[in-house]
Amino acid sequence: MTLGGFLSLRQSCPSFAAPIDSRNAPAAAAASSSNPRALRFRHKFFPRATYLRAPRRAMDPPRCLGSSDLEEATDDIPAASTVHRAVPSDLVEKMMYDALVWSALHGLVVGDRRVQKSGTVPGVGLVHAPFALLPMSFPRAYWRQACELAPIFNELVDRVSLDGKFLQDSLSRTKKVDAFTSRLLDIHSKMLEINKTEDIRLGLHRSDYMLDAETNLLLQIELNTISSSFPGLSCLVSELHRNLLNQYGKDLRLDSRRVPGNTAVSRFADALAKAWNEYNNSSAVVMVVVQSEERNMYDQHWLCAVLKEMYGVATIRKTLSEIDTQGHVLPDGSLVVDGQTIAVIYFRAGYSPNDYPSEAEWRARFLMEKSFAIKCPSISYHLVGTKKIQQELAKPNVLERFLDNEDIAKVRKCFAGLWSLDDPDAVKSAIEKPDLFVLKPQREGGGNNIYGDNVRETLIRLQQQGTEELAAYIMMQRIFPTASLAFLVREGVWHLDNAISELGIYGAYLRNKDKVIMNDQCGYLMRTKVSSSNEGGVAAGFALIPSTAAEKLILILMRRVDLKTKC
């Protein structure tokens, strides 16, 4: 989306420009109950005074795993908030009890941060993973769109990864201000220098989307090309929801058959097994690169368990530091770690600067990269997943270098507005209307995005500091997803809150030379978080409103989403 297009769309639609709070709720409710198509072209800005104050920054936003209840645009399906408000609390208690038992028996667990050793020793300090008690409604058409995009993004990643110059050039300014990206680029450069080829290319990606309630578009939040998490636990949550609806669905008017089957863990295992098979050494293993402390280890263990159970492929787990001390590359290019030949390196660490506390970890990363083991991801796949590349691909005429026209149209439709800070028009617009934008630092790790008035302040400060600092950020259109009520369960306690959902679609890509062995969507992750949290590059306009009026508002907004095709 161009800046002009984005702004004109925003100007034509009042609630884009003015995230709604309780003070303008009646007005907004009235407005949004009228013809939505008209809405998008007729209204003018709400006065600045009605802007929602930037919600609090949450360094560790509470996120719950969910699943999706695919809804058709029919009247006989109750809106999620209606369902949630209609459930008596003793039924919620009962459902939660069953869900907690189910989680404990079926391994829907994480390490409990309050218990010692829970991130290092398996089987100790377990607690159920946080989850939404019921699946979140998601319109089927958007779902299909997201699934259809997966193989296109898989291919896009592969093609962009082949264009070393594009990656180096696009990230050249980021390199100057972000030490982490710089180190990755150095490894990438060295691989270019030695003309390193990667015949077998494995990608296990996850593309995350939100439904923007204002544009009625499915917009991409980010594309994860390294350490796409939750293929294991997301399948369990889908299973849990189906199980609960089999039991309670009738009372709730929710049908368990509408929760789509989730193939994430089996398809990812399938992809890893197929890659292992291409490596063609039956005594070799898959190595999972892990953090030394990992509370989400059971998600990883599920994938390895399925890989072992279904395909007989063994895995070992090593930290970057262990790989440095225990690993070496043989003259034929084989990577050997702790005496075992590694067929596939599956990264569940190494995506964050925190994973490289010393040179040892960088040595390990370099060692792996120069080996002939299959990297998931290779350094170039990793770089394609950076925010800067996401923003570069959104520039006019860039996708054209990698995809055909049909695919370009599909991909572009899900791109939010994305700008670099050396775009003076974009910066000017953001200083004027900071609530319409999010500033995203290149640095990974979550909790670093900048919203609201802080956008203005940061931009002004960065401009004063000089152009180099500007390269550490990209700017993205702020997305306004629909919030709806959800029972969020955490540490054995539920609460009802306004929540927004992020849909992640997994994709797997495997190619050996010019033979594409796998290019598929591979199941989904639905994550729910309370709408007062900004993380993920999103903000819900009515985040801080717990009143009944607000609930009505949510319902109206939801209905608007249902009417998307008319907008």
Place this chain on the structure above:
Amino acid sequence: MTLGGFLSLRQSCPSFAAPIDSRNAPAAAAASSSNPRALRFRHKFFPRATYLRAPRRAMDPPRCLGSSDLEEATDDIPAASTVHRAVPSDLVEKMMYDALVWSALHGLVVGDRRVQKSGTVPGVGLVHAPFALLPMSFPRAYWRQACELAPIFNELVDRVSLDGKFLQDSLSRTKKVDAFTSRLLDIHSKMLEINKTEDIRLGLHRSDYMLDAETNLLLQIELNTISSSFPGLSCLVSELHRNLLNQYGKDLRLDSRRVPGNTAVSRFADALAKAWNEYNNSSAVVMVVVQSEERNMYDQHWLCAVLKEMYGVATIRKTLSEIDTQGHVLPDGSLVVDGQTIAVIYFRAGYSPNDYPSEAEWRARFLMEKSFAIKCPSISYHLVGTKKIQQELAKPNVLERFLDNEDIAKVRKCFAGLWSLDDPDAVKSAIEKPDLFVLKPQREGGGNNIYGDNVRETLIRLQQQGTEELAAYIMMQRIFPTASLAFLVREGVWHLDNAISELGIYGAYLRNKDKVIMNDQCGYLMRTKVSSSNEGGVAAGFALIPSTAAEKLILILMRRVDLKTKC
């Protein structure tokens, strides 16, 4: 076994009379390496000085769940201790890691006592159940014997339960000194008074055995007729062991196919479902009577999950106190609790005096007993499982009232020597040779048995106090099981220790009037505890010896067990 028979057997075999410690290890080793048959008839007592001091009392003995590796008497199967000593510690670490992961993913968990709410809220404060890393060897012939006994004991319980006078008479003296048994007997009396019939009779029992290394007999420790625990987790441990041996069995010379399939959870669910079916009310549920805090809740939840999954039968969980406030009996005899008709009451609480802190709990027990719900167990089944009845059944000419000759022979073979304290010869013998006996109070709960010199002291004290106090105890032949090395895993840490095993065989019995619907053995529980623990009415003679000499000794003793048929 009669006292005379027991004592003459003991006198003929030195190591019976003299539990072995390190000081006489070489002698014992030499002795036991000679012809075992000769051993049993030739030797005289070791001097008193070589007796092992009574090991420390453990109120909460460390117990680990295990499974069984059925061994034939062939030479190509390595003895367990050989296996254990041959395993390098890095392989143990690897196996333990896999086992811990498996436990977390597959629900082999308990509540962690160190974490708040872990006994009340499911899904919170989980830790893997303690387990033995490898299955324990168990001779196949004894296994078969224990399985064959299950339906006989099922029948015995049912028949004894019908003889109200026998129960009341046998327990009349216990009643005077044990308030808990007294309350149970009061309820039983009232049922007799109103001529209460139980047309549908459901028993879910577990008979526990140990292999006495001295007599080479499979001896019954106790018969549980209420709250037979671990049908859920025991199946998981068998599965875990098969899984580990599939992976590592070759290195260990252990074959996963020798771990017998464990049907405990599915057969118990089957029995509950069949009973529910006999009740013939499709809207009725199974009620699990639970303690308000229960760290072993997942074992119970597994059974309920299978019952729901396989048979569509719903369960509710209620404490005795909740049943008192939420339950009532309709004029037609139906039990209704919290608005739901109860088809089957499955007790996983109510077996210990601690479960009845007030009159409310006794009211609940009485309410259930007088209802027409199927009780598992009924008050009479419960009473049949008391230690006093176990001892009464071991008296001459008692079994003859309940079983035919063929079954009597089988049952008697597994009876250890059991005496009441009003048997002056038995008391005299025990004061003279306290190490050959165990004093067991009628009171349930574990950790209350009396061993060694304490037997003498207690008996002398009780004799001085008068005859009534004597009725609070029964006396049992002390069993000397073979200890062997085991990797015991607890809270994510393993240690190698001498351990003894107790084999429990589950049995289910269901009868509707004169139609016996089910009478089967239903899988097994193998429990392992460090041999320094006395609990369970057993003591291992070499419990406190961690030396190599002791290990040799264990091997020799094991070999003796293998040669059982020649003894």
